[in-house]
Amino acid sequence: MDLEELAKRIAEHQRRGVAMKKLTLEYPDLTVEHAYRIQALTVEGHLAAGDRLVGWKMGLTSRAKQVSVGVEEPIYGRLLGSMELREPRLSVSGLVHPRVEPELAFVMKERLGSKAVTPRDVWNATECVIPAVEFIDSRYENFSFTLVDVVADNASSSKFYLGDQGFSPYDARWDEVGVVMRKNGAVVQTGAGAAVLGHPVRSVVMLTQMLSREDLVLEPGMVVLTGGITEAIPVTAGDVVQIAFDGLGALELRIS
Numbered sequence: 001m002d003l004e005e006l007a008k009r010i011a012e013h014q015r016r017g018v019a020m021k022k023l024t025l026e027y028p029d030l031t032v033e034h035a036y037r038i039q040a041l042t043v044e045g046h047l048a049a050g051d052r053l054v055g056w057k058m059g060l061t062s063r064a065k066q067v068s069v070g071v072e073e074p075i076y077g078r079l080l081g082s083m084e085l086r087e088p089r090l091s092v093s094g095l096v097h098p099r100v101e102p103e104l105a106f107v108m109k110e111r112l113g114s115k116a117v118t119p120r121d122v123w124n125a126t127e128c129v130i131p132a133v134e135f136i137d138s139r140y141e142n143f144s145f146t147l148v149d150v151v152a153d154n155a156s157s158s159k160f161y162l163g164d165q166g167f168s169p170y171d172a173r174w175d176e177v178g179v180v181m182r183k184n185g186a187v188v189q190t191g192a193g194a195a196v197l198g199h200p201v202r203s204v205v206m207l208t209q210m211l212s213r214e215d216l217v218l219e220p221g222m223v224v225l226t227g228g229i230t231e232a233i234p235v236t237a238g239d240v241v242q243i244a245f246d247g248l249g250a251l252e253l254r255i256s
């Protein structure tokens with residue numbers, strides 16, 4: 001199989017926001033290693049077209065999501081400058097079937113890359129933690145995929161928004177931060193930071209370990225989306241989503 005051709009196919013569907021069939025229907029022998037290679041090639045294509053790598057995301061960090069895809073481990077994806085929303089507004093035009101999930105973003109101040117990384121190393125290397133939102137959007141029909149498919153599709157990365165206020169890593173018990181998500185005024189999800197691998201810092205530890213297998217590192221200034229604190233909720237034009245992070249303020253996002 002031609003991984004470069006598959007990467008071009010996915011990149012095209014990401015660019016146009018049009019659903020596609022799962023790669024594994026056509027290529028059942030694709031492995032997770034192939035999928036990460038396809039992800040990297042896809043992103044190289046976007047970088048060659050002028051985009052830039054601004055960070056990383058962890059996905060499938062909650063037990064519920066792992067069970068739904070039938071896996072035991074999280075996955076990672078690459079964040080590009082074009083994915084970052086400057087204002088809390090999302091246009092669904094050009095997206096396939098977007099969903100929203102609350103996250104905690106870590107912003108790095110030091111380079112971090114080691115298989116033996118610990119939570120203490122992560123705290124030392126972290127500039128701040130920011131309440132954030134990720135809009136995921138699978139390019140696969142019906143938001144249905146295998147582990148291999150979703151890794152190849154950059155872990156369903158689409159858009160993200162970071163709140164205005166950053167916090168010192170030592171300002172909160174990040175595992176105990178409660179979150180309430182409302183859509184059009186009605187509570188649709190609740191959760192706590194502990195939904196992310198027990199503690200969001202564990203997500204950065206695991207990401208660093210996974211990247212170091214590929215000789216990749218977190219660079220200063222990079223953003224890490226640590227994983228959804230609740231289930232992701234579908235959004236359509238006209239929706240207003242409010243996410244309250246206990247003690248840290250709220251984000252309000254308008255969908256058009």
Ligand code: 0L1
Nearest residue numbers: 058059060136150155156
């Ligand atoms: O951010 C995420 O947890 C998404 C990972 C991919 C699975 C999905 O699209 O739900």
Ligand code: MG
Nearest residue numbers: 059134227228
């Ligand atoms: Mg996410």
